Amino acid sequence: MTQAASTVVDDNISIRGAVKIYGSGPTQQVALNGIDVEIPRGRFVSLIGPSGCGKSTLLRLIAGLETADQGEASVFGVTSEAACAAKMIGLVPQAPALLPWLSVLQNVSLPGRVNRGADRRRKRIGGHQEKAAPDMTELLRMVGLGDAMDKLPAQLSGGMQQRAAIVRAFGVQPDVLLMDEPFSALDEFTREAIQGQLLDIWDEQNTTVVFVTHSVTEAVRLSDTVLVMSARPGRITASVDIELERPRSQAMLGTPEFHHFEDLIRGHLQSAWHEGPLTTSAA
Template identity: 80%
Template sequence: MTLTSPSAPTAVSSSTADSISIRGAVKIYGSGPSQHVALQNVDVDIKRGQFVSIIGPSGCGKSTLLRLIAGLETADSGTAEVFGVTPERACAAKMIGLVPQAPALLPWKDVLGNVSMPAKVNRRADKLRRRIHGHLERPAPDMLDLLGKAGLTDAVHKLPAQLSGGMQQRTAIVRAFGVQPDVLLMDEPFSALDEFTRESIQEQLLDIWDENKTTVVFVTHSVSEAVRLSDKVLVMSARPGRITASVDITLPRPRSQAMLKTAEFHHFEDVIRDHLQTAWQENPITGSTPIPAGAAQ
């Protein structure tokens, strides 16, 4: 799925053409007693080509942060840039793709038709992307090759109703990579899958990402998934949503299923769990929520 922003694109002057940069982001919903601070003074730097996961308890603002990068939410204060331009402009140029929890495939098109359609309907976006300094031109992908890497060679001409849940999600991933986005946002795309299927798709996702080097921002509740996939894991604390830790995952790539059993892998799992536990203790569910200076009231 590609994202189209409802608002007019606006350029920014920036020296961050090779990163996703968020500075002092605040997002507040509601007012008065029902006011909820979803994000408070969030700073994020994601370098081009990185695979970054965001993890934290339910309601901590993970999806809000993802929507801020996508240009689907506007911060009440602070700034957000995607490779030197606003998220709105990046969306208008189809630089940002999204893989949601539900694959949202067209039921009347087969697998090949579903993954090929976005590139056909978004041809105008190529001209917009070429005007943006932060966009990197790539050769058009071979969709049959991508489907093969995702384990879908035998399903190319099947309709979505003939696919398992895992195969549908693989199709959604190939579709997203097929439009060659500079940034791919993934919002818990494997949450409905069983553990075995989940680990299999993780491996296929890493194979496709390694070849394309698209910048991926991945929201998850799974510690092991975050460790296996990521170059960096951002740990969030709820109420209000903040980045409380950034953990660089220095495990070598490629990361096979066998790596999940190693002491090195478990070390990073323990580090992230410790950060999650500390963040939870520092942010009890009850209690006052400070409103940062300059935020919308």
């Protein structure tokens, strides 16, 4: 009697030897050069580096919105394109991009009601953990939008619109949530408040998050791991594991332990203008 071979589930976002080039000839620009990344399921990973180093390009590669000129990208064992088609990937851009004619509740509920075929495709992909449909009104209350559910986007502040965009992305219960500097246009107080709310939802849903930021403090507060990228052509030059206990309150930002990781990442950023081998840092 022959025993069936067990199915091996790839539980990582994997980028292997990725190169991305824009243009040709004298105007050619190498955005990414030899990117190798493994992000385990359930981790919160931030990308930080100089402007123009390819952070957003790498995010779009994971999302299947860009194709590598060399190398490959996969999400939990399937191509980025297949993961996107199965609604495994959610994206929160810098601008909320809410539909102006729909209420807040209608905006955040819409993705869960469209493309039902994607739900069936996702169930067939190994490792996917099916959960009960989220209560969108409860998610809105969690981020302080309980009294704004029936309002139109134009009636909300910028911070409130961005909270709605985050709830919308979490509403489809993506296996991976990609966030491209979502808080860059917000004031510091609003930014810190939404960071805490983001961590609350992430902790509850156990989604894998890849987060682009220019803020060292933001990266340290949110992340399990911070990946530092070099100036163009973009490469990952350091990986820093943030060994701080969770939950991470605002009060933690002033502790010596927190400052230690800020200083560590700033040191890596100083040398990120010069390409070098990947280094792994911890406490």
